[in-house]
Amino acid sequence: MSAYDMQKTDLATRLARIEGQVRGIARMVEEDRYCIEILDQVSAITKALQQVSLGLLHDHLEHCVVDAVHAGGSQAQEKIDEATSAIARLMRS
Amino acid sequence: MSAYDMQKTDLATRLARIEGQVRGIARMVEEDRYCIEILDQVSAITKALQQVSLGLLHDHLEHCVVDAVHAGGSQAQEKIDEATSAIARLMRS
Amino acid sequence: MSAYDMQKTDLATRLARIEGQVRGIARMVEEDRYCIEILDQVSAITKALQQVSLGLLHDHLEHCVVDAVHAGGSQAQEKIDEATSAIARLMRS
């Protein structure tokens, strides 16, 4: 089993934690906490979201892309192009 | 008034929307939606968080850093170093 | 043919152009050009490097990963984990 594998329950737990972190930032803003502290919390959420992206992407390569390769024809090419475009959007975000 | 100015209420609105987007992703995972669609939603949240960071950073430069420059002494230097470190963490996240 | 396909000669051309852009920045620093102008040139190079990364990554998925899937066994899994790790490093850089 790969280090990147995320079960649905694992993804759900991570997303619930991220939701809590976003609420935490709203509270920090409300309490006029120091900007730099808030900025670091935003960086922490961005990193947690990146881990979610990598888990989803790994799962996509391992299942959808591998299946398309086995199916043969133009599907593999299409799936690889689509995955590359999604990675491009992640790198830019 | 600068395009980057974010009132506290504006920040609160943006964070509430981001919280809703995170919940939306949890729902998409639950419903087994297509990975690439979910990945694009994660990219959208990352971009929304970046806008929040830029608003906070602008506010920090405009208030804390400007005040430290007026106060003079080593404070301005310290605040500028601290802001640069925070920008470094944002760029890496 | 995919929009991401980069021939070896295309890659060589892009890298030669990036090398020229880096030399251009060195010249701008030498001539004391305005910081913001130099920063924007650095952003332009980073974007050009990202395009190179995406081309290399697409090529890797299309050749090495697809070959490993056809070979079967644990190789596909290993290649997909390795690609995911490389994407993680690109996203963080």
Add this chain to the structure above:
Amino acid sequence: MSAYDMQKTDLATRLARIEGQVRGIARMVEEDRYCIEILDQVSAITKALQQVSLGLLHDHLEHCVVDAVHAGGSQAQEKIDEATSAIARLMRS
């Protein structure tokens, strides 16, 4: 003196090294080196460029922005907006 201060000679040295790294990648492509190895070299260059950006940005805040604050009037506001826009472009690149 701040950890982010970069003398002109330091910047020139870093840029010359980056130029050499780009040439190194062109050589790796020419020699058909393994994609993942090349990708990691691209990540290394992106990180080196980020360090250059942070040095330039710190210098900009410490000199141009601080001078504008001392000059007073609308100049400080304009410089801070301009710096925030440049940081936004760096974060997206």
